[in-house]
Amino acid sequence: MTCKIPSLNIIDLPTTSSAATSFTQQVQALGLSAGLEAKCFAAESVLNADDIAGRHLYLSKNDEGELATEVLLQRHRFTQLVAQHCLFRQAALTIIQNIYLSKDRKIFFSRADRTSEAERQEALQLFSQPTMSASIPLAKTFQHLVLARVWARIIYKADPSFTHRPEFRQLQAVIERLNTLRNIYMLLTTGLVRKITSQISNTYKHSITAEDAHQIGSFGVARAAYRYHPSMGSRFSTYASFWILREVQLQSLNGRLIRVPATIIEEISRSARKGDTVAENAAVTTLMNSTVILGEKEEPQHEYSYRQDPAKHVEQLEMHSKLLEAVDSVLPAKSADIVKRKYGLGEYEGRAQSMVEISRIYGVTRGSVYQLEKKALLKLHKHLHVSLNL
Template identity: 20%
Template sequence: QEHIKMEALFTSMSEQLGREPTFREWAEALKIEPQELRRKLKHAKRCRTNMVSSNLGLVIKVARKFGLKGTTIEDLIQEGINGLLHGVEKFDTSRGFRLSTYVLWWIELSVRRASVKRSIMCQVPMHLFDTHTRVLKTRARIFEERGTFPTNEEVATILGTTAQKVHLAANLMRHPKSLDDNVPGCDNVTLLEILPDPEVESSLLVAEKALLKEQLDKVLNLLKPREKEVLTLRYGIGDGRDRTLEELSHHFNLSRERVRQIEKRALAKIHELGGKELLASFVKTFTTNTDL
């Protein structure tokens, strides 16, 4: 604790001076001789080393306890030592705890965090990992008691949470599949090979669009040439780009109101012919126009 206070004073002086204090300035602030400060620092370092070395066995025990797939015991021991060092720095004898009891929490925290980060590809909050552990333990305990696994609702009631969170936590540690893995039962086919290409339309969709276009063309051919052209350009039939009334007025060299009237008359004819739903379906499928 004395060493912690000395370090705190050193930090405070650095902030006040805008630089690190000299060894003599540090000793004067502590109201001791530089030789005495040097002796105290050596003693603190020796004590710290002894405290760490005497709890290395605890680090190894925790590392073995929390090791998960994808982690190595050496990595977890290193993380545990980091937690031990932090715990030693924070240890306060005035609180009445034993050192081993206090540093155990810091060791477990460091090891668990490292274990989670290294065992799964996606970043997972520690509170979710904690819930995952509690869910698994609860399910195992109930299975031992009655011989059947509990439902998510039963586990949620026991843990005081929701069934949705239990489901999420239970499936948290599933490892992702590689696209290079073979399809079960097919040694020569990978998962990548059976994934649909989002850039290529399915043959069924292509056929549906072709049939829809053919039916719409039959209805549009019953209109006057200008009416057909106005609707074709207005709703992007053919090229998928719908035009505004302003664009059509320039294209036909007519006023916006005149173009609107032609469009309205053409739509009325299509409605009488029973093709309004057909046009609406086509527009929804091929364009971004939402006027219909």
């Protein structure tokens, strides 16, 4: 098994080496109820026969509850194993410290009435010392995104010889079981995905084919499968529908010459369906003002300048120039470069980079980059506030 994270930036889909057992054997190892197990096997045979309309491709409410419970138990098992080993605990502490400094994200399955900072401090204390498995309550189970990031950190840092040790094998087995449960969700929602993707707006159909939309929608189901629990108060089909549509929207709009925010597209569509011409025109205006053209560096966003007031356009160019001047003169070289890369300024115009890319370039954690960016933006804000009011 390789210990490097794949180049694909899909951090919330945990990866493992190729399974040595068949899907049937993986399902049997989970110990699911006889009815659900039989449905999985029947659904697999239906798909192998290319009968996508098979009657087995569905999830009952009981199936959803059973699968969600098993996913939660596996996440809890992962949390227990992380708490028991020094290398695993260090990976968890790194993620909790660096990734969650600047974002309001849940760490545990149940946060109750605690603030994000109180939950973070509790998590840091919990994983700062060896913990017996029995002392980790179910409420302290990792949220999926935390689990995925901890696992990615572990396989990135683990020495190849360590991957053969029993404790690593145990942790890897949990990830494999989680992925098997994810595959069951995907298998039994094939009909749901096809139904939803067949009803997407024509705006997205211009960018992707129906088959592409189905494949992309399956990634949405995968993301929903790791996160879903009946305590959310909805059926899995309802919860997964959001992720399916979100995935199709993002992927279909991402590769366009003109990048259009999915939220604005949906607002225009809703207004058109309701016959609300005022709201539709307002949304179109917002769209024209926020659209980004992916073209040559020499012609940044000039294609839409004729729709703007000339005086405002000149003012915007002047403000852009002042901002670049402030970035170069006020900030240290490293902070200035990070801001330029993040927001596509200066020599990076039209080529904004993610925090993941920037952290790899500088060889530091994303948490460090977040902190530098936060301090840099605060310094810029103070400088511009003073200079523009003089």
